[in-house]
Amino acid sequence: MAPPSRSARAAVLASSVQRSKPTPYPSKARSALIRRTVVVVLVLVALTLVTISFRSPTAGALHDIQGTGSTALRPFQTAATRVAQPFRDAYDYVHGLANAKAENKKLKEQNAALRASALGAAAQLAKQPDYAKLLHLEQGPRFPNGYRAVNASVISFSGGAFTHSLTIAAGSSSGIRQSSPVLSGSGLVGIVSNVFPDTAIVTLISDPDTFVAARDLRTRVRGVVGTGAGGTLILDHVSKTEVVRQGDAIVTDGTHNARYPDLYPYGIPIGRVTSVGVADTASFLQVQVQPFANLGSLDAVGVLVPTHQRR
């Protein structure tokens, strides 16, 4: 006798059962429709914003709205920066200490006590080094004539590999204009690429699209400072017949013809030559330049604004 359950199951499996039609799920279909509609609308809005913003990056209603929004967000950014400042200081302190140990191990072992007190004092002084340097620069002989400095704190860096820029807490209301040169206490930082009422974007000299007419201060050889392969600064367009030596200081070249004024006044320190190479296949000398300004960790910068408005 066959097991009743097995025969019954076989009968069920063998029979052509009329299956009911799959139940439509109106709520599920609606949910999927809503979901897809939302994402499509958001993508379209984002694309529209990108298009408008890209076509008119320095003017227009969207530019003004963005400026207002940026101004509104600034207190939050400032608060966040202040909250993070002690951690950043601690990291900088530890990082600096580790590097110093590697470089000066023997000396540090002999002067451990002195080092501790010196670093402690340095940590206190390091709170506002950029401001102090800027003040020194503005009152020093290197400061270009016909300009005043609008000092501003750096409120954000554009992270990632795409942009070499930073945002400063001063804008057109402080007299800053498009293409104003920007420097730190150590040297040239970059140029103002976009201005809002209370903020401005500074494109750094390390940006691949930034070029600065420059000269060797010692030999007076002229060239153009730009970004070379690997992101390092180079002094380009220097003929192989010219002489540039390692350690030479590079400064901005300034204006030679009043009809075609340079964006950068003469004499702003850019960096120091770290290596000079000659390749048979290259048309010019390969001059690498280490910028004076520490572009990676700026707390404050000065924007050069003409004392007399130019036409």
Place this chain on the structure above:
Amino acid sequence: MSLLDGVKAAVLLFVAAIAQVSIFSQAHVFGAVPDFLLVSLVALALLRGSVAGAVGGFFAGLLVDTASLGTLGLTSLVLTLAGYWIGRYGETTGRDRAHAPFLSIAVVTVLYELGLLVVHFVLGESAPAAAVVRSLVPAIVLNLILTAPVYALARRLLRPAERAALSAEVQLLG
């Protein structure tokens, strides 16, 4: 998603966006920057689904673009798609999986960086592919380090949604 949940999610993303622009964007480690905002968005999308992920990504991106004075809508575009896709993953195969946040972060970090690269390239802006590729592994590691605490915080803020509420389209059998 209740109103209270919406407010909590908005606060989470607002804080994450401000922290990203003001703090994390300066933390360069082996050429990469930890993306606190992306990790927060992934946590939100996994916990609250694709719509919340897309909307959250859009507005968080808008905040970043506004605060950093970048091209408006650019970050929004990429974060919207990231939030949506991770939300869908959370609603379907990633549901209730302990490894879902980590897997999502690893994958979305790569897609996000490459997405930004493509958008920058299309717009004719600087798009250093070699630098982006070199920074991918450090970026994944940094974001994975952030994942556990951020996801725990987001889970504490936004308790996991009911299955039925999370997805009305996918039905688990068995």
